[in-house]
Every structure is written in structure tokens, then in C-alpha cells.
Amino acid sequence: MAEKKKVKLQFVLFDSLVDEGFWHRLSSLKLDTLGIDQSPINITGFYAPCSHALNSNHMTLLAESLPPELGEQSSLEAPIVCGNRNRCPVPGVLYNTNTLESFRALDKQTLLNSEANKIWEDIRSGRAVEDSSLLSRFLLISFADLKKWSFNYRFAFPALKLDPPATLIDLRPASVYFNLEEAESLSAACNEWRNSSLTADVPFFLVSITESLATIRPLRDWEACQGDHTKILFGFYDPCHLPNYPGWPLRNLLALICSRWKLEKVHFLCYRERYGWADMKLSLVGEALVSVSQGWSDAQSIPNAVGWEQNSRCITLASSMDPTRLAISAADLNLKLMRWRALPSLNLNVVSSIKCLLLGAGTLGCQVARMLMAWGVRKITLVDSGRVAMSNPLRQSLYTFDDCLNGGEMKSKAAVKSLKQIFPAVEAEGVVMAIPMPGHPVLTQEEDGVLQDCRLLQDLIASHDAIFLLTDTRESRWLPSLFCANTNKITITAALGFDSYVVMRHGAGPLCSPPVGNESPDALSVSLDDLSTVDRGRLGCYFCNDVVAPIDSTSNRTLDQQCTVTRPGLAPIASSLAVELLMGVLHHPDGIHAPGEIATSCSGSSEQPLGILPHQIRGSLSQFSQMTLLGHASSSCTACCSTVVSEYRKRGMDFVLQAINHPTYLEDLTGLTELMKSASAFELSLDNVTDDDEDDAFI
Amino acid sequence: MGFSSNWDGTLSPNDFNISARALCEKWKVTYPVFPPWAWVPCPRPFGVTSRQVEGYLSLEGFCCPKSIEGEIDNGSSSKEEATCPTEEEAVDDATLVQRNDRELHLYDLHIVRSSSYRVPALYFRGYNCDGQPLALDDIKKDLPYHSSKILKDSRWTFMTQEEHPYLNRPWYALHPCGTSDWMKLLFDNEASVTENEEIVQQYLLSWLSVVGQVVGLRTPLEVFSKKHNAMFCSSV
């Protein structure tokens, strides 16, 4: 600016920045203390001189801008520490409304005027000369939507309008305006002012320069520092970084100068810093003409005020406030840690997208569901026809006493509710349904209902990826075993005795083609008619081990928990093994076709990162022992052999109904009847399993 | 206590405090362009008494190098609601009307001692100039290319979102479970640093010159820079 020409002096409005912590504390204040009270709240904003050549300093709101939360007063958390050079306090007021409508309907000009009036009062009374931090004020209007964790807000920084406006004669960097000696002296004086805890947060001051020696003094020293050879500048901490414009605080300073000291020509210093030190290249010195506004001498009159930010803004903090999202990221973290530290090949996408169907929501079902969630499974469907009984909650970990009241909630529904309480992001569904059982004849009028259940079960199995058989009777596992064998689904069974358990995965279905290259050429060339011989390589299902068709286990009890007397530790052990088995299948390259492996004494024998993938695990608490077993599919199995599956494919529900109504039909069909005659002395019970049981022990 | 050859790469609370002080001092002198590290003392949780002063190191308002370069990024999720200026407020010609501010990303970094791993852990967050927190994807875009590569390839750290131990709000963190291993390696190979006191003095500086790179704080300390770069290449 070589020639000094008069232009209108323009100011740059404060930039504002609201720290996340402010909204967090406002939210808890509103929830815990304020309720629907909309009274204005006194708050404190913070700013500092610009300290970056490219960025302005912001008027910042922090958690400590708000009054402390209840019960927090006693804590050692410092309230607002005075003398922090980077946090000059600015008084403000917050109007937080209860609705978006009332937020929009606020009379902004009136609110602004009332704050501006406080400034005006402080100027007239002289308080602002004593305490210059009163020259800047701000107000914040907001609407906090605590259901969506979003906050609408708008700032105003009231500035008294000079009338006529100030005109600018000159504005240039302080390093140009001053000679070197003056600039150095001023830098030193500013640094001293900024580094003293008494003055560091005093944002307005006087600069007097006598014979190249600069001193900084508070505003109240105005009269005292008048002198013939003294140059006086009005300094302020300038948050603005622009090289051609002063920041907002200058406006009210000029109003103070006009009304109090009636100057016409004002020299001002826009004080700015770099790296924490005074910077005379960034700091500006300006010369402005002001005139006392008409009517300002009138005690009643109030100057016009401006200062609203142009736009209202909206900030969304769902990612840090929405508890569901936080729960999800915490759950993810655990699994990612596991993958990162121990299992780089862990496929979390497969785990989180797999759909699991749990048939039975008792001791096993509850525990399996929990273990699945722990592994990151998100899609779980529970099927059960029972209600929660008084005896259940102690062993069935998803239920509580309340679920038993008033006759008891449906188990599948109560389980889903509980799963969602444990982890809101779970996609759980409950289906109330009894699983039709073979050998339990139904009346003609019940047939439709039973067939409907069959079809529902069929659909459920078709729409899920992994099926857990966790019911408490053998025969209720038959129909799902058949459907799973037919659709080639991953199927895992867990069953309990008094102190022993069996957990196993079913082999692939008999009519599905095995993965290419994984089977012998002979097997591939076998025709459908000859399928009974192919079963050799296939892993067995729950019924392959039996020489008794699944008819009525109440009279012919084997290893099921019909009596429901089991050692309480058993169900969690078996459930955990069932889920671990599923994870093994999911991470095995051959998936459902993976051959059954047997544990060996040498560790690290498996090529898979999760270790070996057994077919069956049997354990006994009486010996605290556990073993892995391998059993191939039986060609006369009542659930998974090709004869049964083919017959089902041919005749559909007619076949199912016949199995339900005729106790010996399945045995006749598979030749079991014949087999039993020849092995009448053979009786299998899990409790009799000994160390001699090895490969093919159950044929 | 002593650092013998079987020192495990961890820091006691007291050593952490000493090391933190050393970092603050050295930082001010070496990197005046960056905001300073400040020690934030924290009260112990209720009922816990200790002579030890707990706290963490904080560096706030660090502008992301990329956004300083002035790259245009429209990824902000904070919305401005346009309002008609004439409706309630007369236009004031003494107010400079500015074009919309360019995108500016600010970062806060905290160094907190993890008591379970007994090593320092870096917590950080990024936000727009109006306070809207940045999502992890936005942050990753801000990071220099080499740091995203480090995160992807290396087995020594990875980014998580975790509750800040003192602020009780979710911050991003570099998980500290691998830290003691590579810190031990770092000092084992440093023939010149054998004294216990020296290790304590150097610990956070060396640590930061490694993890700082991940969040775009490129401050290779002269003494260690070569070896650290080698570490990234071989991904310890």
C-alpha cells in the first residue's frame, strides 16, 4: 500500500471449532442435569493469537467450556486454569433448544443484541478497561439430537457496529512498519507478556514506543502512558492469519477507543505468532480513522450489533457416541487382534456373514449361540417350541428369572432378546416350532400342521449355511439330519450324557459331488445306482453310528440327555467344541469335505492354522478325558445314506410322513432290521466308549 | 531395576515420566515447527492411591501435512445449512465475506503408557476444522503413502479404535502389543546406548520416531533414522 487511500476497514469473523468433548459433556449434562430446561448456560470459549501462516486460530469450545458434570466437582480435574497462553478465555452463553424447530425459531437478532449490550455496558462502565477479556463475547445456539448423536449449532460473535464505519489508511506487516530496533524490542516485550502467567491470556493491551523501546501495558494505563515522544498502538491477540485484514476482536476494541477515549486516528497492532513466539512478519500494524458514533453519548442508546456466522452447522458423532457402533468396533477389535497376533489366515468376513441355524435353545443352544457371537458370527436363528421354565435359567445361559414369569416366554424369543442385549448388532431370529419326529405317529387332522412344520424346517435349513443339532432327543435330530444331508449343509451335532458328551460334524451329503481332485477316480466314476459303495470316504452323521433307528427314545434311551441330568459343566464344554469345530470347517480348504483327522501326541502336526479338524470329539468328565474319533458314513444309515436321501427326493413329504407314522419303516428301508437281527447282542452306549474305540468303531 | 541384556523392552511408570520429560525438552529444540508436546497430569481413578503422578503426553492441533499442501478434499461429513443472510440480519459491509474455507484436517496425538503392555501407546484422532471427527478411512487418505504400506505389511502394529484410557472416549490407537519386542531390538542393536539412564532418556524419542511415521509425523531422529527405516523394510 504505497499511497494511503481511504478504504472501509473490514474485519474477519472468528472461526469456530467445537471439540468432540464439548458435545459429549453437553449430552451428559442434558441427560443427567438439564432435562428439558432450556435456560441459557454460561460457557467459556478459548482462543489464542494466530500461530500459523496459513491457518487462523479458532475460537474453541472444549469439554471444560461447560460447567462440570454432577459429581465431578470433587475430582482433581482442573476447572479453567488461568494464564494458559493458548487458551485465552472468552465469556459466552449457550442456548440449547429441545427441538430443531425451536432451534430455527430462535430470535437471533435479539439474542445477539442482548450479548452485545453486555459488551456495551462493560465498555461504558469501564469494566472492559480493567478486564479486557470482556471485550469479546460469543453466543452459541444449538439443538442436540441425542437419539442420532447429531448437533445443529450456530455461533455469533457480537461486534458493536461503528457508525460511520472505520476507514483504513494503512495496513502492513509489523516488520515493515517498524524499524529493526523497534521490531526487536516489540517482539521481546510481546514474548514477555505472553510468557507471564499474569498476562498471557489478556488479549487486549497497549503498546507504547518511546525512542525505539517498546513496552506493553494493560489498557487501564492509557492515561498514564501519554507523552510527547511516545507512539501508542492498541494491540490485540489476532486469531486471523490473513495478511490484509485484521481479525474480529479489533471491532469492539475500536468501539471502546471511540466511546471512551474519543480518538479519531487509531494505530493498532494485530498480534500474531509463529512457533510460540511473536512474529513481526505475520503481525500487522494498521492505521484507521474512526469517529464517535452519533448517539453514543446518549446513555439509553445501544449500538447496532453484528456477528452471526453465515451458516448453521451440523455435526454427527455417532461413531464415537452410538453405543451399538462402539460395541461393534470393540467386538471387531478382539477378532482383529486374534487374526493379527495368532491367525493371519482367519477369515473374519466368512465368519461374520455365515448364517447359523440352531435347532434347540436349551443348555446347548444358549451356549452355542454365545460362542458363535464370540467368534464374530452375526446371523443366528434359534428354533425351539418350549417356554422358559423355572429350572432353566441356571443352566441355560441366555435366560433369566424374569423370562420364567407368567408361564414363561417362548424360549426362541427370549433367547433372541437376550442375544440382542448382549450384542445389539447381532441379527438374531427366533422361530417357535416343534421338530417333527419319526416313530411318533400323528392323527390325520394333525397331518397338515406337521407337514407345515416339515416344510418350514426344510426352508430354514435351505436358507442357512451351518446347522447345529442341539435338541434333547435323538429322534428330533433325524429330520434335520436328512434335510442337511440332502442339501449338503455343514451340520454339527452335540449331545450330552450324564458326564460324557459327543460333538461331531456330519459328512457331506451322499448325492453331492465331492470336490474334484479330492477323491479317488473310482469314486468319481460310480453311477447313482451304485452309490451305496461310495459312502466309504464320506464322514458319518449322528445316526450312522446307530444300529437302532431313531424311533422313541423315551423307552429306548441311549446317549441323549432325555433325563436332562448332566453335570453342569458339560454343556458349555460341548457347545464350545461344537463352535470350534464349525470354525475349523469354515477355515479348511475342503470345507464340508475335509477328511476327519485324529489327534496325535505331536503338536503342530496339522497343516491348518486352527489345527486338526476331527470328525468326532468324545469326552468324559468322570475321567477328564477327551478323544477324537473317525466314523465313516454307514450305507444303512437312517438319515444320511443314499437310499434314504434318494427316497426322500423321489417322494418328498410322503416319505417323511411315512417315517413319522410307521416306527419300523426306516429300518426296513435301510436294511437295519436285517442288520439288527444279525447283531442282536450289540449295544452301543456312549458311556461304554473305551480306548479301544478307534477308526470305524461304530460300524 | 536395571537394563541388562535381558531387558524386555518395557518401561516402568516412573521411567515413562522421565522419558516423557526428555521428549518434551528435546522436541521443543529440535522441532520448533511442530506444536509442542505437553504433559497432561491425570487424577488416579477413585480409591487408588499412589505417589506416582499419572498422565500422558499430548500434542494437539497438528495439521496434517497433506492438508497443509492444500489438497482439495470434499469428504467432510459435516453439513452446512444455507440460510438466507437477508432474512434476519442486515448485510454488514465491514465484515469480510470469505469464500468457503478449504478443508483442513487437524490431529491430536496422545502418548499414553499402557499398563498391561508396559510400553507407550499412541492414541490419536483427526477432525475437521469445525470439530467433526474424521473416519478412519479419511485418516488413511491423509497418511503418506509409505505409512499405509507400513500398516498393511508390517506385523509390528496395527490401527484400532479404542477407549482412551483417560478421556473415556473412543480414539484411534496403534496397538501396543508388539512394541516391547521391537523396542528391545532397537536398543539391543544400539551399541552406543547401553546405560540404563540413557535408554530411559532416549526411549520415547526413539519410539516416536518409529510410530510417528505411521501417522504422518515424520521426525526421524538422526541417531536412529537409518535403522528404523531398515526395520520398516523387513517388517519386524
Ligand SMILES: [Zn+2]
Ligand atoms: Zn448317517
